[in-house]
Amino acid sequence: MKTIIAAAVAAAFAVPAFAQTSTPSAQERAENREKVQDKLPGSSERAQNREKVNEKLPTADERAKNRDKVSTGASNAALTTKVKSALAKDSGMGTMTSIDVDSDKGVVTLKGKVDTAEAKKKAEAIAKKVDGVKSVKNQLRVEAKKDKQS
Numbered sequence: 746m747k748t749i750i751a752a753a754v755a756a757a758f759a760v761p762a763f764a765q766t767s768t769p770s771a772q773e774r775a776e777n778r779e780k781v782q783d784k785l786p787g788s789s790e791r792a793q794n795r796e797k798v799n800e801k802l803p804t805a806d807e808r809a810k811n812r813d814k815v816s817t818g819a820s821n822a823a824l825t826t827k828v829k830s831a832l833a834k835d836s837g838m839g840t841m842t843s844i845d846v847d848s849d850k851g852v853v854t855l856k857g858k859v860d861t862a863e864a865k866k867k868a869e870a871i872a873k874k875v876d877g878v879k880s881v882k883n884q885l886r887v888e889a890k891k892d893k894q895s
Contacts, residue, residue, distance in 0.1 A: 852879055
């Protein structure tokens with residue numbers, strides 16, 4: 746019971762501290778409006794700010810080109826990943842870490858070194874089978890492994 750009374754007394758004293766003592770007169774409100782208006786930019790300044798913002802924003806054509814770039818980049822990356830996965834899945838090509846795969850709009854480029862001409866042909870054949878590949882530029886070099894001598 747003492748707790749309830751103490752809370753009620755505290756609330757009674759706290760409320761007036763937050764309450765506004767009087768309503769501003771019409772004259773005070775007008776003065777406050779003038780003070781605020783002086784701090785706001787004028788219409789010509791607002792127009793200049795809008796022009797600055799619009800200069801920085803891309804046009805609809807620029808946004809469309811950006812979307813195409815992002816979309817193309819994503820599809821190129823996906824195609825590159827598909828070809829790398831296909832090469833890794835093949836039993837003879839799984840250990841071929843020296844093959845670099847790049848793609849651009851469906852054209853896959855294979856670069857790097859392989860041990861035999863057969864491995865070079867096989868890598869190209871595997872890449873051509875991947876869905877989305879239009880053509881393959883096989884720039885692989887055949888270099889026989891050097892035996893390590895102790």
